[in-house]
Amino acid sequence: MEKTEPTAVALDSATVAFRLADGRVYTAVEQANFAVANGEFVAIVGPTGCGKSTLLNVAAGLLRPAGGAVRIFDKPLAGLNRDAGYLFQADALFPWKTAIDNVAIGLEIRGTPRAEALARAQKWLGSVGLGAFAGRYPHMLSGGQRKRVALAQVLIRDPKILLMDEPFGPLDAQTRQIMGNLLLELWTADRKAVLFVTHDLEEAIALADRVVIMSAGPSARIIGDWRITLPRPRDISEVRMEKDFHALHREIWSVLKDEVMTGYVQSTQAGAA
Numbered sequence: 001m002e003k004t005e006p007t008a009v010a011l012d013s014a015t016v017a018f019r020l021a022d023g024r025v026y027t028a029v030e031q032a033n034f035a036v037a038n039g040e041f042v043a044i045v046g047p048t049g050c051g052k053s054t055l056l057n058v059a060a061g062l063l064r065p066a067g068g069a070v071r072i073f074d075k076p077l078a079g080l081n082r083d084a085g086y087l088f089q090a091d092a093l094f095p096w097k098t099a100i101d102n103v104a105i106g107l108e109i110r111g112t113p114r115a116e117a118l119a120r121a122q123k124w125l126g127s128v129g130l131g132a133f134a135g136r137y138p139h140m141l142s143g144g145q146r147k148r149v150a151l152a153q154v155l156i157r158d159p160k161i162l163l164m165d166e167p168f169g170p171l172d173a174q175t176r177q178i179m180g181n182l183l184l185e186l187w188t189a190d191r192k193a194v195l196f197v198t199h200d201l202e203e204a205i206a207l208a209d210r211v212v213i214m215s216a217g218p219s220a221r222i223i224g225d226w227r228i229t230l231p232r233p234r235d236i237s238e239v240r241m242e243k244d245f246h247a248l249h250r251e252i253w254s255v256l257k258d259e260v261m262t263g264y265v266q267s268t269q270a271g272a273a
């Protein structure tokens, strides 16, 4: 009998609510169902404030859903998701540590001897194209270079799941594309499960195997799940010029666009959470 792969991340009817300062309860996400297979790259796209980061935090074990269940590799998640590495939009580098020390720290806190941690960190800096920048402090690096260090910092720990929250958000358009290609190259090498949050539908289609669309909040829901069958390997600048890419973009955007407007209005209204 064929052995079935475990599912890396599964949310079953996950509802997430926050208690506000005035005592009201704000339901951010309602009954979210989705799964990321082992080795699959899934992007979540939705309007501003719909709950994309909230879902990622649930998968990371940083937030407990008020209802529903979270399973990681088919086991209920209790506490932090130790199988996951998390890459945020904001830099999470230590300003007082050099690039190599920032990368090595991921191993050192696990007890890896310093010499070994440094050797592996140097290798990872090479993989992200920063082999010659090991001795630089974060303020001596560009935004794109800092992202590369952050990526190496996460990957050196070899997490089975990568959770990425608008990781390339603050970068200029060209650097975003370079980082996207670098991410795909590294991902192709050992196919981790990836959950990638972005508000950029083009980026999502270019990178992912599946694009999951959320509605505007409150009580945001998952309203679409598209399989992206564009061939790999992909160059994320070139894939955007293909006919199939445009067809997918048109189809998904037709569902997303009204939600984007609703989300924008919600986010500007006083009293919204």
Ligand SMILES: Nc1ncnc2c1ncn2[C@@H]1O[C@H](COP(=O)(O)OP(=O)(O)OP(=O)(O)O)[C@@H](O)[C@H]1O
Pocket: 018, 019, 020, 026, 028, 046, 047, 048, 049, 050, 051, 052, 053, 054, 055, 199, 217, 273
């Ligand atoms: N700790 C909290 N307390 C109260 N409300 C919260 C809290 N965290 C998030 N929210 C609200 O939950 C909703 C979802 O937030 P979240 O950050 O997940 O959205 P998002 O889709 O990632 O947004 P963006 O695209 O703007 O980054 C928002 O309305 C937000 O204001």
